[in-house]
Amino acid sequence: MTFSLVARCAQTGMFGVAISSSSPAVAARCSYARAGVGAVASQNVTDPSLGPFALDLMQGGMSAAQAIAGLRDQAHHIAYRQVLAIDAAGGTAIHSGPNSLGIWTQAEGRDVASGGNLLANDGVPAAIVAGFEAAAGHLGDRLLAALQAGLDAGGEAGPVHSAGLMLVDKVNWPVADLRCDWTEACPIAALRTAWEVYKPQLDAYVQRALDPTAAPSYGVPGDE
Template sequence: MTFSLVARCAETGQFGVAISSSSPAVAARCAYARAGVGAVASQNVTDPRLGPRALDLMADGAGADAAIQALQQSADHMAYRQVLAVDGQGGTAIHSGPNSLGIWTQAQGRDVAAGGNLLANDAVPQAIVDGFEAAPGALGDRLIAAMRAGLAAGGEAGPVHSAGMLIVDRESWPYAELRCDWIDDGCPIEAIARAWEVYQPQAADYVTRALDPSAAPSYGVPGDE
């Protein structure tokens, strides 16, 4: 019911996850990232504990591959899970259990890994990786380009209703966390793309507001905070 990617920006060190699904609020259950550590997507009959566990393992020094292997050896019901990880060196790893739903497959490269289940066809994850690798710009721009490429390649077998994008930079909180938890008509990926278009020019300023409010700009709107 889901297709996604995890990625690292080699230039900035940012990590990100982008994800879409026919299920509601997919990013709330499936997207995890930690500044300086990595990013994880945990999907397909989702266990929300797997993302934080993988990030803890990577924070303790494991690479993405070792973290995924540790989950395979210790977590319950991994035959039903699909987990993607990228680490601080750009290493990637993917676990796709044999009980993943429908057409499921995966693809990976340096700094990026993609996977999906209940897909329209098995070319979707590679299209996502190719889209990410070909896209210019900031990490958020590349994540959206990758998801658009996956959708253009067929995406999920049915219509998607939710999407999300999570990016971490240097601080302990997200640099950007944008979600469309449900949409009946229209495309949730495009809803996230529009939210990023609005948010991106202000993202660094919100970090400044947290760290040094006296240096932060005001946008001059009622209730500006």
């Protein structure tokens, strides 16, 4: 009941995850990324421990493919899980267990991997990958373009209600972690609106954390 992608910007080294689902707050359970290491989406009868586990394996020197193999060997109930990973070199790997829900499939491209379950059709992940590869600009823009391409290709079998976008860069926290946890309207459209507001301020929020004395003004009433 989810479709997602993990991706890397080859120019900046930034990693990101974009995801949407009919379930509430999907990004809170399924999106994981670590600066300089990679990104993971853990979905389908979700085990939230798998995202940090895969990132730990990659931080320890494993490729995405080796980390996914490690999950298969060590994780519990792996037949029910779908996990996507991308590593620091842009390598990708996907595990889709045989007990994934409904129509499930996966696709990989350059610096991107996509997967989904309970899909409207088996072409959705390929459409997501193609959408990412055709998009330009900031990694956040490319991730959202890809997620929209997946929705346009059919998306989930039913309506989606939540979505999320996570980005990591050079600091040890997400430089963007935007979510629409529930809406009866389109959560991907809501996420895009949030990104359009947040994107121009992203660098300023990082600067405020690193050195508030050199940071720009906050742009709120009373701030001079």
